[in-house]
Amino acid sequence: MAASGPCGSKRKNESSVEGSSSNKKPAFAWNKGLLASMDDPELQEYVDERVVIIKDKYPKAKHHFLVLPKENIPNLKSLKPSHLDLLKYLHKKGKEIIHRTDETLKFRLGYHAIPSMSHLHLHVISQDFDSPCLKNKKHWNSFTTEYFFDSKDIINMLKDEGKVQLDSSKFQEMLKRNLRCHVCRKEFSTMPALKTHIKVHNYRIT
DNA sequence: GTTCTAGAAC
DNA sequence: GTTCTAGAAC
Numbered sequence: 001m002a003a004s005g006p007c008g009s010k011r012k013n014e015s016s017v018e019g020s021s022s023n024k025k026p027a028f029a030w031n032k033g034l035l036a037s038m039d040d041p042e043l044q045e046y047v048d049e050r051v052v053i054i055k056d057k058y059p060k061a062k063h064h065f066l067v068l069p070k071e072n073i074p075n076l077k078s079l080k081p082s083h084l085d086l087l088k089y090l091h092k093k094g095k096e097i098i099h100r101t102d103e104t105l106k107f108r109l110g111y112h113a114i115p116s117m118s119h120l121h122l123h124v125i126s127q128d129f130d131s132p133c134l135k136n137k138k139h140w141n142s143f144t145t146e147y148f149f150d151s152k153d154i155i156n157m158l159k160d161e162g163k164v165q166l167d168s169s170k171f172q173e174m175l176k177r178n179l180r181c182h183v184c185r186k187e188f189s190t191m192p193a194l195k196t197h198i199k200v201h202n203y204r205i206t
Numbered sequence: 207g208t209t210c211t212a213g214a215a216c
Numbered sequence: 217g218t219t220c221t222a223g224a225a226c
Binding site: 030031033034057058115116117190 | 208
Binding site for chain 1: 219220221222225226
């Protein structure tokens with residue numbers, strides 16, 4: 001059978017023979033998915049006493065990892081100065097997984113300003129953005145505008161100001177901006193056109 | 207975060 | 217007619 005991974009064209013739900021009394025979707029708790037993924041040995045790329053690294057379930061590039069602290073930190077806003085060491089540790093572990101993956105490929109390590117999923121997670125993502133899971137404007141802009149904060153900048157913010165306070169009013173606008181190539185800044189009117197274009201760039205560290 | 211799909215855009 | 221986007225999901 002066709003091994004259609006994530007984001008391959010998916011069939012509609014065949015009315016399965018679950019025989020359960022309810023067909024309602026678990027629309028609640030979708031944003032808690034990271035907690036389950038963290039604890040799933042199948043998904044764990046790396047584990048130690050402080051962090052878990054998993055592959056993003058819907059990778060937006062050839063390589064896309066999430067580095068999560070075991071400590072329950074809901075989001076950037078809940079970071080305290082006492083978390084500085086932990087944040088640096090997440091960064092260090094993120095760099096390590098890059099080197100174990102492909103050290104000739106460009107990567108960024110960073111955080112979404114307003115993540116959809118609860119539980120602090122550091123994105124480690126290669127800059128090719130070559131993936132069938134990267135489908136829409138929100139996906140694109142969340143990784144290529146200032147919606148994406150470099151890990152280093154977050155660490156410095158916490159160090160200098162004792163907290164990470166972001167002006168939440170401007171982030172919704174960023175996600176709706178016109179599509180622009182992150183390398184040459186050329187503008188495109190549709191996602192398919194952009195996705196075709198970005199293949200011309202070289203994402204190797206030369 | 208994703209799926210699904212109406213209707214806009216082409 | 218087909219491609220593509222964007223909003224609802226109880």
